[in-house]
Amino acid sequence: MPIDDEQNRHEIVDNSIPAESAAGNAALGSRFDQMFPVLSETEIGRVRRFGEVKRFPAGAFLFQAGEAVSGMYVILSGRVAIVPRDGLGQSVSVAAFAQLIGAPVEEMAEVVPGEVIAEIGQLSGRPDLSVIDARAVGDVEAIVVPMEALRALLVAEAELGERILRALILRRVAQIELGFGGPVLVGSLKSPDVTRLSHFLERNAIPFRVVDPDADRDASALLARFAPNQDELPIAVLSNGTVLKNPTKQELARALGLMATSFRADAYDVVIVGAGPAGLATAVYAASEGLGVLVLEAVAFGGQAGASARIENYLGFPTGVSGQALMGRAFTQAQKFGVEFSLSTEVTRLDCTSERSGHDPVHILELGDGRRVRARTVVVATGARYRRPDIPNLAQFEGRGVSYWASPVEARLCRNEEVALLGGGNSAGQAAVFLASHARHVRVLVRGLGLSSTMSRYLIERIEGAANITVLAETEIVELFGTPDVGLQGVRWRNRRTGAEEHHAIAHLFLFTGADPVAAWLDGCGVPIDEKGFIRTGPNAGSSERSPLPLETGVDGIFAVGDVRCGSVKRVGAAIGEGAAVVAQLHTFLARRIDRVDAPRAGRADDRSRDRRTREPRR
Numbered sequence: 001m002p003i004d005d006e007q008n009r010h011e012i013v014d015n016s017i018p019a020e021s022a023a024g025n026a027a028l029g030s031r032f033d034q035m036f037p038v039l040s041e042t043e044i045g046r047v048r049r050f051g052e053v054k055r056f057p058a059g060a061f062l063f064q065a066g067e068a069v070s071g072m073y074v075i076l077s078g079r080v081a082i083v084p085r086d087g088l089g090q091s092v093s094v095a096a097f098a099q100l101i102g103a104p105v106e107e108m109a110e111v112v113p114g115e116v117i118a119e120i121g122q123l124s125g126r127p128d129l130s131v132i133d134a135r136a137v138g139d140v141e142a143i144v145v146p147m148e149a150l151r152a153l154l155v156a157e158a159e160l161g162e163r164i165l166r167a168l169i170l171r172r173v174a175q176i177e178l179g180f181g182g183p184v185l186v187g188s189l190k191s192p193d194v195t196r197l198s199h200f201l202e203r204n205a206i207p208f209r210v211v212d213p214d215a216d217r218d219a220s221a222l223l224a225r226f227a228p229n230q231d232e233l234p235i236a237v238l239s240n241g242t243v244l245k246n247p248t249k250q251e252l253a254r255a256l257g258l259m260a261t262s263f264r265a266d267a268y269d270v271v272i273v274g275a276g277p278a279g280l281a282t283a284v285y286a287a288s289e290g291l292g293v294l295v296l297e298a299v300a301f302g303g304q305a306g307a308s309a310r311i312e313n314y315l316g317f318p319t320g321v322s323g324q325a326l327m328g329r330a331f332t333q334a335q336k337f338g339v340e341f342s343l344s345t346e347v348t349r350l351d352c353t354s355e356r357s358g359h360d361p362v363h364i365l366e367l368g369d370g371r372r373v374r375a376r377t378v379v380v381a382t383g384a385r386y387r388r389p390d391i392p393n394l395a396q397f398e399g400r401g402v403s404y405w406a407s408p409v410e411a412r413l414c415r416n417e418e419v420a421l422l423g424g425g426n427s428a429g430q431a432a433v434f435l436a437s438h439a440r441h442v443r444v445l446v447r448g449l450g451l452s453s454t455m456s457r458y459l460i461e462r463i464e465g466a467a468n469i470t471v472l473a474e475t476e477i478v479e480l481f482g483t484p485d486v487g488l489q490g491v492r493w494r495n496r497r498t499g500a501e502e503h504h505a506i507a508h509l510f511l512f513t514g515a516d517p518v519a520a521w522l523d524g525c526g527v528p529i530d531e532k533g534f535i536r537t538g539p540n541a542g543s544s545e546r547s548p549l550p551l552e553t554g555v556d557g558i559f560a561v562g563d564v565r566c567g568s569v570k571r572v573g574a575a576i577g578e579g580a581a582v583v584a585q586l587h588t589f590l591a592r593r594i595d596r597v598d599a600p601r602a603g604r605a606d607d608r609s610r611d612r613r614t615r616e617p618r619r
C-alpha cells in the first residue's frame, strides 16, 4: 500500500499553514528549515531548564510507533533514526515525505544534534500516540521536556517558542497533505460512511488516509479478516493498531484522544460551550489572563467558520484565509495557553439550580454521555446550525449526495460533475466559487429575484466571472430522486413565477439556506431569548432584580457571545471581538463573587486568590 498512491490519497487540507502559502508542496519545500530547525547552543541552553537530560544506548528506542509519547526531545549528541509507520504497522517510506517538501531523503531519515522530535498533538496535554519509531543510531543524549513544561516553554520563551511551534504546525500540515500519521480508513471511496468519517477527521485537522479495497488487494484481505460483514465497514485502523468497525464520530474521537477522559472535580473558572470563533477567542483571552478554562465542543473546533472555504473579509488577510486555517491556528494558540478541550462532547443541559446557594455557587453542565462538569461562569458560544429547507425526502439523502457545507472532501466527490446549490447568501456564494474550480458546472438556485440583496458584491462579481456557474433566480426545489444505496441521482426544480419545472440528473446538492440559533439546551434555566431563539444579554436581558454585564444573560454568571446572541453581527470578526470582550466581564463577575464569598469571613480573605481573579487583563 504505497503512501503516494494517487487513488488512495485524500484531498490536501490546509489546516494551519499561513494563508499566503497555503496550498502546495512548493510552499512546504521552501519551509524545510522552518519545519526542521536546528537549535543553537544558546537556544538549547534555554530549553534545558524545562526538561531533563536522558541517555539512550546505541540501538535503544527513544519510543516506538503506537506508544504514547509524553514530551518533546531535543537531541544533544548522537543521531536518531526515524521510521514512520502507518496504522497497519507497515513502515512508510521517508522518501514520500522528503519528496513532498523537496528535501534530500538522507536529511529526513535521521535526526541530528540540535533537532527537535515532537508532535503538535502534545499541546493538548494528553499523551499522543507516536507514528514513528525513533531509535538511537549510536549513543544518544537528549533533553526530554514533558508536555506541561513544553507549554510553559512556548509561553515563556517567545522567540524560541515561535520557532518550535511553527515547526510543529508545518510538520502537521505536511502530514495532512500526505495523509500520513493518523487513522487509515479502509472502505469504498464512494461510501457515505467513509465521507462522514473523512469529514470529521478533516474538520479536526487529523491526518488520515483512505484505502479503497476495490483498488488495493491488501486492504480487501484486511477487511476479510477484520470486518467480514458489510455493516462493519468502513474500518478505522489507528496508529497503535486498534481497529474500529464503522465507528461513530464519538467512538473515533474517544479513540483518538480528542474527547477528554476526565474533568477537574472542582469548578473551572469558566466553561465555554462551543469552539467556533467566539468560543476559541474567549478561550485564548481567558487562559492567557490566568483563568482556568475548559472548552466543550459537540463536533470539531472551528464552528461554521471552519466550514468556510475562504474568508475574504477577516482583517489582516488581504488574500483571504480558509476558515479551517484560521481556526486551526486559534485552536493551537488556545492549547499553548493551557486551555483544556473536549471535542465531540455535546452539552445537553445546564443545571442552574442545584449548587447555586452556599459560599461557592456553581453551574453544572450535563454532557451527552451523562458526565457532569462544574463551572463558576459559563460562556455560551453555541452559534447557529444550518436550516433544513422543506423538501420532501430530504433526510434520506443527507450525507448521500446532499451536503450543508463544501469542503475538500465534497469537492473530491463532485470532481467534473454537475452540482446544484440552493441559497443566495455569502456562504452560498463562497461555496459556489469554491466548487466551480472542481465541478463541471454549478447551478445556483435562489428563491429571490437575484443575488444583489443577499450577497456581497465581490462574490457576485466572481460568480459572474466564472464560466461554469449559472444562477437561476426565483427557483425552488420540488423533489429529489435516488435510492438509499446509490444516494441522490436527480433534482427537480420549479420557477416560482412561471411554474415551469425542470428535472436534472444531479448527484450533488449543496444547501446554504441560513441557520437557527443553538440555545435549546438552556431551556429551563431562565436564560432570556428573543422571538427567534437568540439569547438576550446586557440591558436586553430584561432582568428586573439586577443589571447584567453587557454580555451576561439574565442568569448570574451565564454569558453569551457570537452568533447565538441576540443582536450580534453574524461575522467571524464580530464573534472573535465578543470573545475577547467577554473576558473582562468574566473578571468583573468573578471579582464581585469573591467579594461576596469573602464578606462573611471578613479578615480571612485570601488575597492571593483575589489578586489572581481581579487583576487587570494583560495588554
Ligand SMILES: Cc1cc2nc3c(=O)[nH]c(=O)nc-3n(C[C@H](O)[C@H](O)[C@H](O)COP(=O)(O)OP(=O)(O)OC[C@H]3O[C@@H](n4cnc5c(N)ncnc54)[C@H](O)[C@@H]3O)c2cc1C
Pocket (backbone or CB within 6 Å): 273, 274, 275, 276, 277, 278, 279, 296, 297, 298, 299, 300, 301, 302, 303, 304, 305, 306, 307, 308, 309, 310, 311, 312, 313, 314, 345, 346, 347, 348, 381, 382, 383, 384, 385, 426, 427, 428, 430, 518, 521, 561, 562, 563, 564, 569, 570, 571, 572, 573, 575
Ligand atoms: C459556509 C460559511 C461561510 C461563512 N463565511 C464567512 C465569511 O466569509 N466572513 C464572515 O465574517 N463570516 C462568515 N460566516 C459566518 C461565520 O462563520 C459565523 O458568524 C461565525 O462562525 C460565528 O461564530 P460562533 O463562534 O458564534 O458560532 P459557530 O461558528 O456557529 O460555532 C458554534 C460551535 O458551537 C458548537 N455547539 C453547538 N451546540 C453545542 C452544544 N450543545 N454543546 C457543545 N458544542 C456545541 C458547534 O458545534 C459549533 O462548533 C460563514 C458561515 C458559513 C456557514
